[in-house]
Amino acid sequence: MLRHGPMAALALAAGLAGCGLVDPNITDFNLNLPSKQFTIDAARWNLTDADQLVSQTCTTQPDPCAAAAQQACAEGTCIGQCDATTLTCDLTLFVALFNTIDLQTEKPELATIEDQPLIDVTIDAINFEVSANTMNVETPSLTFYAAPSTVMSPDARARIIGTVPPIPAGMTRSLAPIDFDASGRANLAAFMSDFRTPFNIIVASQLLLENGDTIPEGALTVRVVVEAHAGL
Numbered sequence: 001m002l003r004h005g006p007m008a009a010l011a012l013a014a015g016l017a018g019c020g021l022v023d024p025n026i027t028d029f030n031l032n033l034p035s036k037q038f039t040i041d042a043a044r045w046n047l048t049d050a051d052q053l054v055s056q057t058c059t060t061q062p063d064p065c066a067a068a069a070q071q072a073c074a075e076g077t078c079i080g081q082c083d084a085t086t087l088t089c090d091l092t093l094f095v096a097l098f099n100t101i102d103l104q105t106e107k108p109e110l111a112t113i114e115d116q117p118l119i120d121v122t123i124d125a126i127n128f129e130v131s132a133n134t135m136n137v138e139t140p141s142l143t144f145y146a147a148p149s150t151v152m153s154p155d156a157r158a159r160i161i162g163t164v165p166p167i168p169a170g171m172t173r174s175l176a177p178i179d180f181d182a183s184g185r186a187n188l189a190a191f192m193s194d195f196r197t198p199f200n201i202i203v204a205s206q207l208l209l210e211n212g213d214t215i216p217e218g219a220l221t222v223r224v225v226v227e228a229h230a231g232l
Contacts, residue, residue, distance in 0.1 A: 031121060031192065031228040034106060036099040037131075038203045040139065041219040045093055046074040054211045056089045058082035065089035088211040095142070095205040096153035101191075102198040110195050116232055121192040123185040124227040128164050130173040134218035137207070139167040142222065144178060145202040146191045154204045159187035161201075167220065175225065192228065 053072045058065050060082045069080025069091060076094070083090045104110055113119070126144070133139075147158035162178040181187070191199040201224070207216065 028229050028231050029109075031103075031107060031230045033101065033226040033228070036101075036201060036224045036226075037221060038097040038099065038224070039219055039221045040095055040097070040135070040205075042135065042216040043219070044074060045077050045216070047072065047093075047215055050091060050209060050215050053080065053089050054091055054209055054213065057087055058089050059087070060084050065091075083210065086211055090211075091209040093207040093209060093216070094153075095207070096202065097204075098147075098152045098200040098202045100149055100198055100200050103192065103195040107195075113232060118193045119195055119230040119232060121189040121228055121230045123189050123192075124229060125225075126162065126178045126180070126188075126227070127175045127225045128173075128178055129175045129223045129225075130167055130171070130220065131223050132219070132221040133167065133170055133172050135167075135169055135216065135220045136218050137169050137214050137216045139169075139220055140205045140207055141166050142203050142205045144184075144224070145204065146188045147200045147202055149198045149200050151200060152202070154202060158202060159190070160184060161188050164222070178224075188226070189228070192230075 049072045053065070053068050056065070056068060063082045065080035065082045067080075068089060069078050072078070072080070072091070073093070078091050078093045080089050080091050082088075110119075142164040143154070144161040144163070145154050145158040146161055147154070151157050160181045161184040162180040164178055167173065191197075203222065203224075209215070
């Protein structure tokens with residue numbers, strides 16, 4: 001006669017875990033994601049004429065800086081506005097990078113719980129690392145968002161996760177926690193709970209370029225690591 005005691009149940013759970021399956025009798029399972037990499041490259045702004053633009057004299061009415069910015073930057077990567085104090089053009093450079101998260105691909109063990117409409121996700125930590133940095137200017141604070149997969153830059157559909165403090169020119173940084181927004185963990189968990197629907201993690205920032213400022217050059221790479229677990 002076969003007997004099934006507590007040790008047998010533990011052995012079965014261990015066997016399922018070893019096969020990369022989610023045992024529906026286990027309340028929590030690992031949902032850590034592969035690291036995601038984002039690179040801010042000044043070349044994307046195409047700032048070959050930016051030094052001329054920010055030294056250009058202007059009037060606030062009419063303001064010629066917006067049209068000039070369209071010529072100075074790659075499409076949609078900056079805007080220009082006349083500075084009412086200096087009467088020269090200011091240039092605001094945009095950072096908007098994204099990575100798509102597809103939990104069904106990245107965590108194939110979820111295929112064993114297809115009968116579950118949602119999973120209960122807890123975000124344990126999000127850490128970032130500046131793995132490379134040749135930027136010649138300080139990179140402003142970076143903001144992380146979760147958004148539907150059709151959203152590639154922050155808009156009303158994006159939900160803030162947290163921020164990374166400004167990064168000095170040329171400096172790298174080892175893994176450190178991001179600064180979570182008050183609703184940041186819940187916002188990311190909501191997207192991850194619907195594990196059949198891919199979503200984007202967006203990194204966004206703005207850099208103000210004024211007359212006399214150093215024109216940005218170089219690139220910076222940030223690696224992001226999400227640690228989470230889920231229950232059924």
